[in-house]
Each structure stands twice: as structure tokens, then as C-alpha cells.
Amino acid sequence: MISSLGLKLFQKINNFGKFIHFTGIILKNLIRLNVKPRLVLNQILFIGVHSLPIVLFTALFVGMAFSVQVVKELLRFGAPDLVGGVVAIAIWRELGPLLTGVVVAGRVGASITAEIGSMKVNEQVEALTVMGQDPISYLALPRVLALLIFMPLLVGAADIIGFFGGLLVALSTSMINYVSFFTSANTMLSVFDIMSGLIKSLFFSIVISLIATYFGLKVKDGAQDVGKKTMESVVVSIIVIFGLNYLLSVLFFA
Amino acid sequence: MIKIKHLYKTFSNNQELFQDFNFSVEEGENVALIGPSGCGKSTILRYILAMKFPDKGDVIIDGKNVALLKENELSQLRLNFGMLFQSAALFDSLSVEENIAFPLIENYGFNLSDCINKVNYVLELVGLEGFNQKMPYQLSGGQKKRIGLARAIVTEPKYLFFDEPTAGLDPITTTTVENVIIRLNEVLKTTTIVVSHEKSTILRTAKKIFMIHNNALLDFETPDTISNTENSIIKDFMKG
Numbered sequence: 001m002i003s004s005l006g007l008k009l010f011q012k013i014n015n016f017g018k019f020i021h022f023t024g025i026i027l028k029n030l031i032r033l034n035v036k037p038r039l040v041l042n043q044i045l046f047i048g049v050h051s052l053p054i055v056l057f058t059a060l061f062v063g064m065a066f067s068v069q070v071v072k073e074l075l076r077f078g079a080p081d082l083v084g085g086v087v088a089i090a091i092w093r094e095l096g097p098l099l100t101g102v103v104v105a106g107r108v109g110a111s112i113t114a115e116i117g118s119m120k121v122n123e124q125v126e127a128l129t130v131m132g133q134d135p136i137s138y139l140a141l142p143r144v145l146a147l148l149i150f151m152p153l154l155v156g157a158a159d160i161i162g163f164f165g166g167l168l169v170a171l172s173t174s175m176i177n178y179v180s181f182f183t184s185a186n187t188m189l190s191v192f193d194i195m196s197g198l199i200k201s202l203f204f205s206i207v208i209s210l211i212a213t214y215f216g217l218k219v220k221d222g223a224q225d226v227g228k229k230t231m232e233s234v235v236v237s238i239i240v241i242f243g244l245n246y247l248l249s250v251l252f253f254a
Numbered sequence: 255m256i257k258i259k260h261l262y263k264t265f266s267n268n269q270e271l272f273q274d275f276n277f278s279v280e281e282g283e284n285v286a287l288i289g290p291s292g293c294g295k296s297t298i299l300r301y302i303l304a305m306k307f308p309d310k311g312d313v314i315i316d317g318k319n320v321a322l323l324k325e326n327e328l329s330q331l332r333l334n335f336g337m338l339f340q341s342a343a344l345f346d347s348l349s350v351e352e353n354i355a356f357p358l359i360e361n362y363g364f365n366l367s368d369c370i371n372k373v374n375y376v377l378e379l380v381g382l383e384g385f386n387q388k389m390p391y392q393l394s395g396g397q398k399k400r401i402g403l404a405r406a407i408v409t410e411p412k413y414l415f416f417d418e419p420t421a422g423l424d425p426i427t428t429t430t431v432e433n434v435i436i437r438l439n440e441v442l443k444t445t446t447i448v449v450s451h452e453k454s455t456i457l458r459t460a461k462k463i464f465m466i467h468n469n470a471l472l473d474f475e476t477p478d479t480i481s482n483t484e485n486s487i488i489k490d491f492m493k494g
Contacts, residue, residue, distance in 0.1 A: 119345075122341050122343060123339040123340065123341050123343040124343045124344075124345055124346075126300075126305060126339065126343065127337070127339060127343035127345075129303070129305055129332070130303055130305075130332055130335055130336075130337045131332070131356060131357040131360065131361065132329045132330070132332045132333050132357065132360070132361045133329075133360055133361075134325065134329065138360075
């Protein structure tokens, strides 16, 4: 049993080493800009633009739900003038980047892993290699770059829509008006709060795209393995996003 | 010229795949590799294409040991290769003409319009003129193989490899694909290696037939000698 545990631990360390090596190759190619712009644009369209509706819907309803709670509690303590600021800080600092990260990991990360995994099973990745193309440069790098470019835009849009959702709910009470909501937000929210969320989104985009492409290229054994690796990719991405979000919050605000 | 010298490969469960395996193909030869499932026929192709590497031994192509080449040198070497995969390996998101033009566009910087004449020429060679705009999901298994073949030859490679080109096809489509390969051998005079289980494919498309048995290669036969071979292993294999 100890030897089997040791073997599993060794495999985990080995896999982590391979992931670091993969990340190194991506970074090297990224620095050299060894990527075809056409491929990046295609991915921006698919990864970014098509993710916009689900990200905006999620942000709108989370903003509204959060506002329901905040309005109720702050009215109880006689502080309706703080609602706008609390909603804005929560959304820009935490909820916007975190929820967008989770949604993108589920939608985009899963689709990247499944697509590359299916290409692996159907020998298309081998075909790329035979035709003189490096699969990492051709498949992984454009996706990493596209997400790196588009993720801050998604988070920015999610922040605005989430804040708007919070505003709608707050205005539905007679105690809070448009002016007090915006004044409170304007007083409490700083540029650094906005920037911290966008910086977080850059980290999340790298995590999601690296994990998704790595797991896709690791697929070996047919359709079942595609499903398994897709699930693993999403689970690992989400866990890493939550952990990283905590670390970055500590770094920025503790 | 392709030369494989003293190749060894053992899996982690100590199962040996190759033991002092030697194999060579001269320029312009049409060779078939046969043998039971799991004997390593397709693996040999992967070694030649430098997509996998053996534990020990050399794979030498045009005097270059592939294990010693850098990634960019390998990419350059692979420009001499064309490969028809068992699954045809067409890119689902690209049309037939985009699939065929892919190596020209990505490796030589052409636009699709620059190479459309070449695409049409190879489509004609594989007997699928006018299929330019179709998507892979609109094609039958045999048509996919022929498009895969068209993509493999569009760069006029020095070496062509066929991994089970007729596996899973009906007899009529099998004959069609075989006819295309024979025609290509005649027209392009390329060096070819066919890996196959199908008797008719082996006999019709190759001039030298090698069988892998017990981790090594048996003496070669020709389509004329193989039916009367005295080698009982080859005889049994061909009998089925």
C-alpha cells in the first residue's frame, strides 16, 4: 500500500513537472510572439465574444442577489447610503473576476480541453506534427493569448453589469435613490479596486487556458478519456482559481 | 533513404516490442509492412516521423539521425513527409479545400486562392473533383481517406506513409483507395510505406512486403513470391 501511495505521489509530481515544462514552452513562444495572429483572432471570437452573454447574465443575477442581501442588512442598521459602495467593492474586487473566472473555466476551459482532446483521439494533433506544425504553438498558444486578451474585457463587462444589477435591486426600495447609490460607490470604490479585479482576471485567464490546453493534449485513450480529462481540467481550474483569488486578495488588500 | 538500425523498445511492463529491429527503404521503393495487431507496424511509422522515439537504436532519414535533430530541424524534415492516417485526420472545422491546402498555407505562406489550382489537381488525382466546399462531416469514410490522401500529396512529399489506408472500408471503396495509391505511385514516383492488414491492399500497392514477427523483421517477399512462400509464418498470415 505504501509503495502504491508512493507511486501515485511520484506520478503527481511527475505530472506537475510536465505541466511546468509545458508552461515554460508556452511562455517561451509567447515572449517570442511565435504565433499566427489569424489563429488568435479566431479564438478571440470563439472564446471571448461567444462567452459574453453567459458572463453578463451570471454577473447581472449575482449583482442583484448580492444587492438583495446588502440592502436588507444595511437598512436594518440604518446605513442605506453605504449600499452602493458595498455592492461596488464586492463586485469589482471579488465577485466580478471570480465568477467570470468560474464561468469561463466551465464554458471555455471545458470546450478547449474537449476540442483538443478529440483532435488527439482522431489523430489530428499527429497530423499537425507531420505537416510541420508544432501543436503547442498551433493549438495551445493562440488560445492562451486569446484568453489573456479577452478575459479582462469580460471581467470589465461583468463588473459593470453586476453593478447595474445591484443598482436595480437597490432602487426598488424606497430608502435608496440613484444619487445616493452612485455617490456611495464613487466615495468607496478606488481605481485600485478596479485594477485589482482586472489583474486577477489576467492570472485567471492564464490558469484556465494553460490547464485546459495541457489536459487536452494529455488525452490518450478515446472518448472516455476526453470526458475524463475535460472534467479534470474544469475541476482543477476552478480549485486553482479560488485558491489564487484568495492569495491575490491577501496580496492586494490584507 | 530510410534506415532503421538496431532498434529496441520495451514497455514499462517489460513486454518487448522490438529487439534489434533493422529495416531500410531505398528511394522510390513501394514497401508494405504487415504483421498481427500490436506487433508495432504503426509504431515504426511514428519512429520514422519522429513522433515517438525508441529506447535504443537509430532512425536515419536521408543521412540524418532523427533523434539528434532539433525541433525546428525536425519540422523541416517533416516537410518531406506525407501521411495518410487510419482515421484520415481531417480538421473538422475546415472545408475539404482548406484541409488540402493546409500544409501549403501554414508552411509556405500561400493564400487559399494561390494554391487552388494545386488543390483541384490533387482532388482530380483522388477522383473527388468538385468536393472543394464540402465539410468533413459530409463525407463517407472512403471519401475522407481520399481527401486525407490528397492532403498528404499536395506538397509533393518525398516520402508517403499510409497507416491502414483501407481499414474499415467496404470492398468497392477499398479498391478505389487502392487504385488511387497505385496511380499516385505511378504518377509521383514517391517512396511509400504502407502499413496494412488487408491482403489486397498489400499485394496491390507494394512491391516489397516485410512482415514483423516476434519483435523483428522477416525476409521480404514480393507480391509474386508471397503466395508461394516457404515461410510458414507469412503463409499462415496471408491465409488469414
